[in-house]
Amino acid sequence: MSVQRSTVIFAWILLLPAVFYVTVIVAYPLVDTFILSFTDASLKKTTNWVGWVNYEKIFNATFAEVIIRTFVWTFFSVSIKMIIGVFGASMLNAAVPGRALFRVLTMPPWIVPMAIGIFMWGWMYNGQFGMISGLLQNWGIVDGPVAFLARGETAFWATIMTDVWIGVPLVTLYMLAAMQAIPQDLYEAAWTDGAGRFYRFRRITLPLLIPSMITMSMLSLIATFNSFDIIWILTQGGPNGETTTMIIDTYRTAIGSKKYGDGAARAVLICIFLSIFCLAYFRVTSRLSSGESNR
Secondary structure: OOHHHHHHHHHHHHHHHHHHHHHHHHHHHHHHHHHHOOEOOOOOOOOOEOOOHHHHHHOOHHHHHHHHHHHHHHHHHHHHHHHHHHHHHHHHHOOOOOHHHHHHHOOHHHHOOHHHHHHHHHHHHOOOOOHHHHHHHHOOOOOOOOOHHHOHHHHHHHHHHHHHHHHHHHHHHHHHHHHHOOOHHHHHHHHHOOOOHHHHHHHHHHHHHHHHHHHHHHHHHHHHHOOOHHHHHHOOOOOOOOOOOHHHHHHHHHHHOOOHHHHHHHHHHHHHHHHHHHHHHHHHHHHHHHHHHOO
């Protein structure tokens, strides 16, 4: 056996775990879900091919509201997480006493098991014994108990703030690592020229953070778009569907109503949206890379 052939065989052996993962764990479920979306699969013993019927049924006014709500929920959640994360990373990156302690204190929302953290927020939102409602009454902002999760206009924002609380630590630590990778010579030169802190942040930190911010925004977007636990534990999509996102609607259809074909069609639509996000991300990062290489 030639050396080149043995090298190729050895390379394929090394790739086998990745090939197995992509084929069995990723590709097969995707293909099976796509095929299932063209059937009327349910708890019935027989499954019939129905073509595009499942997709035609989901394109209605009700599901359009679900799609819009999902994008709005994702936009505000990711935006708030990025703003707080960048600001928090800037504070943690500053040379202040007790900086190490503050970095440790950012971790609990991320370390605490998600379900426990969500239940904690559910108790805080409770109108009868919740801390938030109690504080608002003590401060004279509201006259009586406020059941945040029982009102559509407040339940929507309550779920967003819970998602922000859970996601901010990861964003903060990621942006902090990106800030610490910026050469300190740039700050020293700007400081020597008399540049203030805000000017240094606007002209040095922020431009150099853009690639990291794009990467973190995309990772957070995918996780938030697919977020199920927070909404399901707090509201289960209620009240009156005001917090029902695409992933919640898919679960209700496929698991709750046992309409597997309809649920698969919704899952395929989610996959298409996320694929578009990923393609946009790769295009933006490739442009940034090509722009940096041309400098």
